[in-house]
Amino acid sequence: MYSRIAGTGSYLPEKVLTNQDLEKMVETSDDWIRTRTGITQRHIAHSDQAASDLAFHASQNAMKAAGVTSKDIDLIIVATTTPDMVFPSTACILQDKLGVENCPAFDVQAVCSGFVYALATADMFVSSGKCRNALVVGSEIYSKIVDWNDRSTCVLFGDGAGAVVLSQSETPGILSSHLHANGSYKDVLSVPGSIGGGVVQGNPFISMEGGTVFKFAVKVLEDVAQEAVTESQLKTTDIDWLIPHQANIRIIRSTAQKLGIPLEKVVVTVDKHGNTSAASIPLALDLAVRDGRIQKDQLVLLEGVGGGFTWGAVLLRW
16 A cells, blocks of 8 residues: 545735835845845745644645545644644544544654655555545644744745645555654754743744754755655656755755756746745645646655654655
8 A cells, every 4th residue: 555645735915024124123135135145935824824724725635636525534634833732633623623523633844844844644544544544734824933033034934735636546556755863963053942931931932043954954955855765766857856845945956956857847846835844845846736837747856854853755746
């Protein structure tokens, strides 16, 4: 038994925040942001929207594309760094909103690698026969944890959700998955605040050492891509589409160059979405599927790196 992606879906909040809008909020410029990140705009959730709300719309779109209903879903995994609340999990809240009954539902927290972690986990359930149709979602509202006075971070992030339905298949879909973490880098990219005694203790906003993140990301994204293709006795030149985490256009270009993959084979959404953390890969995947770029039997490599540090890749045949 194998697992294969049967349908994809995505959702972006209606509000768009452009670089020109940010120029009025903080000391920055459109040219500075575009030159260093490739970002021109990002979507921002409404104040009353939660991660499960974004996930709900993305999930409905993925289920429709897969031709399944709430009665067919028997596993829900949500990758998020910005859950609705401390508990219950965003996956359980999403389960209720979708009307899915009596199936396992849990969150995965691996920051920007979260969707890769969640998809790899779902593959083990589906390919082993434990479930038939898994709903795998990446949903983030980073606007809630961004310090809008910090020009080094507030320009980078956006909100959104992406989802896939992973179903049993008689032919291989997910070919391999590769997950890694190194907690010694825990302070390089983090939100170090916590809740205690009913108050926030410490810094509740994103803290990042940009230079260290850049160097680490480029290295491990190359390494894990090589690991994925080597296990399948392939070469990076065999990859039809590379879908990396959408953090920074310079990281994406550097990674593609090191792998020998032309930019024409890289799906890029960072310009319109910004960094949506665990949502970025499924958002980009859904776009490329729906606009016809990704075709049946093509090889697709998904890869991400995020705070922790965590990093990983999933190689699949569409």
